[in-house]
Amino acid sequence: xxxxxxxxxxxxxxxxxxxxxxxxxxxxxxxxxxxxxxxxxxxxxxxxxxxxxxxxxxxxxxxxxxxxxxxxxxxxxxxxxxxxxxxxxxxxxxxxxxxxxxxxxxxxxxxxxxxxxxxxxxxxxxxxxxxxxxxxxxxxxxxxxxxxxxxxxxxxxxxxxxxxxxxxxxxxxxxxxxxxxxxxxxxxxxxxxxxxxxxxxxxxxxxxxxxxxxxxxxxxxxxxxxxxxxxxxxxxxxxxxxxxxxxxxxxxxxxxxxxxxxxxxxxxxxxxxxxxxxxxxxxxxxxxxxxxxxxxxxxxxx
Numbered sequence: 193x194x195x196x197x198x199x200x201x202x203x204x205x206x207x208x209x210x211x212x213x214x215x216x217x218x219x220x221x222x223x224x225x226x227x228x229x230x231x232x233x234x235x236x237x238x239x240x241x242x243x244x245x246x247x248x249x250x251x252x253x254x255x256x257x258x259x260x261x262x263x264x265x266x267x268x269x270x271x272x273x274x275x276x277x278x279x280x281x282x283x284x285x286x287x288x289x290x291x292x293x294x295x296x297x298x299x300x301x302x303x304x305x306x307x308x309x310x311x312x313x314x315x316x317x318x319x320x321x322x323x324x325x326x327x328x329x330x331x332x333x334x335x336x337x338x339x340x341x342x343x344x345x346x347x348x349x350x351x352x353x354x355x356x357x358x359x360x361x362x363x364x365x366x367x368x369x370x371x372x373x374x375x376x377x378x379x380x381x382x383x384x385x386x387x388x389x390x391x392x393x394x395x396x397x398x399x400x401x402x403x404x405x406x407x408x409x410x411x412x413x414x415x416x417x418x419x420x421x422x423x424x425x426x427x428x429x430x431x432x433x434x435x436x437x438x439x440x441x442x443x444x445x446x447x448x449x450x451x452x453x454x455x456x457x458x459x460x461x462x463x464x465x466x467x468x469x470x471x472x473x474x475x476x477x478x479x480x481x482x483x484x485x486x487x488x489x490x491x492x493x494x
Contacts, residue, residue, distance in 0.1 A: 196335070197220065198296055198298050199218075199295050200217040202217065208350060208352060209319070209322045211320065212314065212316075213314075213320055214306070214310045216303065216321065216324065217230075218325040218328045218335075219232075219237075219238075219325070220236035221325055221326045221354070222330060223354050223390055225389075226388075226466045227414060227419075230325075231461070232459060233326035238294065238295035239294045240278055240283070240293055241294055242269065243289075246289060247288065247290040248290075250287055253282035256285045258279065258281065259275045261273075261275045278293065300341060314347055314348065320347045321347050321348070322352055323335055323338065324352035324373075325352070325353075327353060327357075329351075329362065332365070349369040350369065351372050354374070355374050355398040356394060362402065366407050367405075369407060370408060371410065372408070372409050374402075374412065375414060376432075376443075378425050379429055380428075383420075400436060403437045410443075410494070412444045412445075412494070413443060413446065414446045414448065415471050416470075421479065426479050426483070430482060433488055434487070442490075442491075443488055444490075444491060444494030445476060445490060446493070448468045448469065
């Protein structure tokens, strides 16, 4: 049976599709967006997070570490990753949960048990299950199995994706879900490569293919000042969306925020943090106005 590397399961989610949802976060992404607010989702490997503010110096983690990979310092406990094997014992014995292991192989049976426990909220709110990440399509075998199991139970299914995958895989997923949430980072492919690590031609082709399916598409634009909030990019985005074979169009604008910085400190990779700026409110209103002129409903959040 397929297993998926999952780093979080969020209950009562209200921003990942209609109604009250359970959102499953897969580990691993084939983009490396410089502004990513979930840096713990990028790596396909298990990682460890340490929150120094939670540490009370109980040293149970140090005493129980089989590799002697932990050292107490004036700034908290430091892990020597040259010998740490991420066994997770430190997280198990820590009384305050200062350590957290990110990434667990969960079977479909285990996952469906969690999902079924939330079914009453789906029924009452018109919600369902959202598969997010990272990039869920990197775990396509597991994802498809989970989608089919949810389909048998008549749960509404959403896939939150970058749309960077083999088109045949993407279309098979489309046959087994009702909605996609898709980021459109920016239209210029060279700039897309600079900020995300990949060109966007394949992504745009895949979006065109998805627009011809029976799935609902909701687009999301992470907005950064002086990166992709310029009038030219917004107009090109609107033109692209209007060129698709869609009955309705919705774009959710997601202004930049700095939540990633604290997470990167906990992951021990704070040196890699790049700070961007959120567009001013009047600029966001202008962007909404541009989309409205193209007949596209745009809003902040979602």
